[in-house]
Amino acid sequence: MAGGVQSVARAFGILELLAGAGGGLSVSELAQTSGLPLPTIHRLVRTLVDLGHVHQLSDRRYTLGPRLIGLGDRASEVLGARVGTDLRSLAERIGETANMAVLDGERAVYTAQVPSPHSMRTFTEVGRRVFLHSTGVGKALLAQLPVVQARRLLETAGMPGQTGHTVVDVGTLLDELDVVRLIGHAVDAEEQEDGVFCVAVPVPGAPSPSALSVSGPTSRFSADRTDEAAVLLRAAAARLAGRFR
DSSP states (O other): OOHHHHHHHHHHHHHHHHHHHSSOBOHHHHHHHHOOOHHHHHHHHHHHHHHTSEEEOTTSOEEEOTHHHHHHHHHHHHHHHHHHHHHHHHHHHHOSEEEEEEEETTEEEEEEEEOOSSSSOOOOOTTOEEESTTSHHHHHHHTTSOHHHHHHHHHHHOOOOSSTTOOOOHHHHHHHHHHHHHHSOEEEESSSSTTEEEEEEEOTTOSSOEEEEEEEEGGGOOHHHHHHHHHHHHHHHHHHHHHHO
16 A cells, blocks of 8 residues: 555544544554554644644543534535435335434434425434434444444443333344344334334445434334335435445
């Protein structure tokens, strides 16, 4: 790998380590985790600080910097525009709110949404971060990861009971993820919010783990309708995957 390209890859690796840390990391911790020499970490971190992409705390640990906020917002807008047509089609054909979410550390973050045409509908703010274990999109994201990584995320984030239906045991959820991989879709049966049902599928080939979903009142999701929604979601996910190639 050429020197310049290698430096860029290492810089982005540092940003990803900081994003996954959930807090600050010291230079020595970054070196230990990345396997890079301390002088290299010092040079890269100082450059990222100067650019505003990394922020140095008073205890000499480092976190993601404020300049990334604008980049993230713009990236969400661009991604939302790219998937908007597919989400609108899903919302119209299924008659429920259609969403896209991506993996963000130990949470799922909603990046785009098209509301249901019904007056009684679900709504989730774009940018909202939710637990992985209690949401359809979260399960669809976890199902794309190696089991060891999925377990680590669940154990690190915790599995609080959002409703009386939430799965709060790691082993039970990992077994459910095996089923998700087998049938190609996940469901949230009132596990995040009472009265709300969600069907979600992975988006194959996305730059980072991504998922599409439709959600609405539980009363409108029979078994047949759930299967129909899953088929339409998988077709939309396949179309999106083609755009990422």
